[in-house]
Amino acid sequence: MKIYLSLILPCYNEAEHLKNSFNRLYRVLKQLKKPYEVIFSDDFSKDRTLEIIKEILAEYKKRKVGFQFIQHTKNLGRGKTVMDGIKVSRGFITGFLDVDLEVGPEYILKTLPLLDSCDVVVGKRFFPFSFRTIHRYFTSKAYAWMARVVLNLPVHDSEAGFKFFKKAKIQKILPFVRNSGWFWDTEIVALSKIFNLKIKELPVRYIRRTDKTSTVNTFRDSFVYLWNLILFVIRIKFSHSGEEPIRR
Template structure:
């Protein structure tokens, strides 16, 4: 495979075990393809930061590290990573590799044809989800599809690849900094006619979740607030892009 001008963003909070388990394979993968990595860590209570610093110091040519403390969530980490990257393309994935690293090659191969490639866990028969997560996710995706007409089956998979130069223009209009950020981004992208490809990926829930229970109140509140501000946000984007 040809080298690709890509940065993979790795959001990290309390991931000591997964860093030990998977960081070496992720770094090897990035080195083989001349891909950049940015780990974005905040507010960990375990040794994640210390470990990431060690990996960064031993692999400065491939791994960058952004760290801060502000109590914000995964959305904030991804935004910071996308804005800090300087490559044409950017991606993010979970360091537990709940979507296996091998799917990256499939996503990379599509980057010159689509603006966004998203992992779709529900078109792949190898996906293994806990029943409660599956039901919550299906209900959530159904509501988003009905209200925003996105025609997307899986808005929330933590495995997404982008034309970074296009997405960086939208990302500052994404308000949520926790778990709703990628839904916002996808709805905005759809409305602005960016092309989105749903790549079937296998997925297995790991025990390392930081989202201990699916917060339906938070998600419904986010959906309603977003619905209310969507028209104005699109006007703002169109007048500034």
């Protein structure tokens, strides 16, 4: 049986919400009329994430849900966690969303038809206003604007944790990816543009969860993001045929 969709769930210390998130996700996936698999890719979680994943596997295999499980033996970064999932995926379509479901899984059903006429679908987040998360709102907007202007990206939001690809197209780009952290999201979109993949955006409602422990350090991650953006621009500007396998 050929798998149509491989859904990657990158995990790092997700015990607080993993079980409830997967229950909600399953209610969406069972609406699909085509075969799918779920890939848990764990980046060396230090809480009960692995235990909960095993509980989910035991419960849902009885419902004939296909699973794969990847476990890093050390923390390798968000980008590496997603990319390892893409590499082992068996579906015609492969993609991921963040396990906290700040972007709802219901958008998966809207994404798949778009891939009939493109190679990549990227979530474009719109934010309900909240004073509690206003600093993260402006930080995210600044990231998106900067990446779009500096890299001339065809999307408004390269950092959303909601991206889906045609497997045959995206796997050709993976050898050229350098970043294994949060900048991976921007790099994969930029490389998709460089390699002439057709990209579409899907507006997705983004609801910041304030009931979970965040793994994001705004100041530190902002600095790291800017540094990686500079390195990527230098890489593109100074790459030449035969030296660096990146096309303009």
